Amino acid sequence: MPTVDVRGLSCPAPLIKTKQAISQAVAGTPIQVVGDGEIPLGNLKNYLTELGIAFKEMKVDNQEWVLSFVTGAGSETPAVERTRAEDFCHLAPAKAEEASGRYVVAVSSLCMGRGDERLGALLLKAFLNVLPELEDLPQAICFYNEGVKLACQDSPVLESLRTLQEKGVSLVVCGTCVEFYGLQEQLAAGKISNMYHIATLLSRSFKVIYP
Amino acid sequence: MEFDLLSVCQTGGCSAKLPAGLLDSLLSDIPLLHHPDILVDIATHDDAGVYRLNDTTALIVTTDFFPPLCSSARTFGRIAACNALSDVYAMGGKPLLTLNLSMFPAEGIPLEVLHDILLGGQEMVNEAGAFTMGGHTIVDAVPKYGLAVVGMVEPDRLVSNAAARAGDVLVLTKALGAGVLLAAHRLGLADEDTYRAALDQMCVLNAKGAEVMRKYGIRCATDITGFGLMGHACKMAAASGKQLRIHTGLLPVFPEVLSLLHAGCVPGAAFRNLEFAKPHLRVEPGVSLEAKMLCADAQTSGGLLMCVDAASVQAAVRDLKAGGYPCAAVVGQVSEGDGIVLD
Secondary structure, eight states, X not given: OOEEEOTTOOTTHHHHHHHHHHHHSOTTOEEEEEEESHHHHHHHHHHHHHHTOOEEEEEOSSSEEEEEEEOOGGGOOOHHHHTOGGGTOOSSHHHHHHOSOOOEEEEOSSOSSSSOHHHHHHHHHHHHHHGGXXXXXXXXXXXXXXXXXXXXXTOTTHHHHHHHHHTTOEEEEEHHXXXXXXXXXXXXXXXXXXXXXXXXXXXXXXXXXXX | OOOOGGGGOSSOGGGGSOOHHHHHHHHTTSOOOOOTTEEEOGGGTOSSEEXXXXXXXXEEEEEEEEOOXXXXXXXXXXXXXXXXXXXXXXXXXXXXXXXXXXXXXXXXXXXXXXXXXXXXXXXXXXXXXXXXXXXXXXXXXXXXXXXXXXXXXXXXXXXXXXXXXXXXXXXXXXXXXXXXXXXXXXXXXXOHHHHHHHHHHHTSOSHHHHHHHHXXXXXXXXXXXXXXXXXXXXXXXXXXXXXXXXXXXXXXXXXXXXXXXXXXXXXXHXXXXXXXXXXXXXXXXXXXXXXHHHHHOOOSSOOEEXXXXXXXXXXHHHHHHHTTOTTOEEEXXXXXXXXXXXX
């Protein structure tokens, strides 16, 4: 059983060492953390709770304690990729402008271009499937009006959307539209949001692509 | 060689605050006198107290001091003073008079260090255009420094945390993640440039932010310090009787902070703040743990969280960016209801 020794460390070092062990272990591995002091113990318990990991606590003596737990499938949050730091802040504006992947894609229908609907649907499907392969990924994709259907069950592009999400692209789905089409129960990718968020994304992005 | 102030303390800056919840219960049975001219007292957990002298002038009083959060004495002095002055700006006022509050050991640390702390503090007070009237120094093992500040504001221009209106747009003027970077720096995990940028941001007065509030008639704001965005937003929601929704995807944040949080670099103060906010907090599915903990991260000398009329928000953000807050951003909105929602 991997043992993490965090004795004598002050926060947040015990959390970092524990997280490292969790990240390196395959799911289902039992891990125990040995430490001392009430503050690191409290913080570590809070942290494991936030990570969704159930733990057992054992007091060795007045000072020392052991926390044991099993790494689970749900313990690793893929979140950081979704929110890359450089997407937020222009500390060095010139540098930020050069950064790739800061454009936004707006999907407002089931069609790409105007003309035959079946052709349009094929094109949009191809577009969204090819997007994850691009070197410059968008910062976000906004789905609104009939476009929200592409983020719901039975959408032909779900797999690509999930890949995009894993690669850090946020999928923003218009809540009003989902409600309008009665798809609340069927959302399969992305995050419901409101027009404020969508309008902000569209207005703040230096480039918006309407496929 | 310069003395390393970080070698003498464990928690510095605003994260050294007593947990908000503890303070609440502790103060509940201590009797306070009331007066009709007291415009703001601790009842609304605002940034400072305000007392109306007459129809044109109200006094703002506030104090803040804490142990060192960085190695350099002068930088610590600057940050502590900037942080203390900030409360006056958060009320829409202008600092007028200050007193130095300091604690310093009689032996063990060279006295020049105290000199440098006071020098740094004075630089900030001078920049604010306020006058130092004196101070008080107590012998204590761990150095501490800060100010008591008296500011002025016209009563009808007073900015409080109790005036949020449904439909207002939330604007945050400085990047978040300073607490994470300070903790990471102690462990040698922070990139030097990013850490520098965080310290630099802590030395930026909220004076220009207050000017922008004046220009656009903004009446509700608070400065983000030890209780984190989450804690201060909670207090604002409660004081205003409204709901604050924060779009975590829009939050300005220093580079690296989210990956540090992901790696487990979560300062203890963030858990305390989360604990405090929890009863009033709803986190929508899909919000990452990192984003949530970023909202709970204790800031020192953080930015202003303002409630801005939707019609003027664009211009206000533009002015803020031009006025020395390049990270200023729209981060959410106010609606009817209570508590805060992260999405």
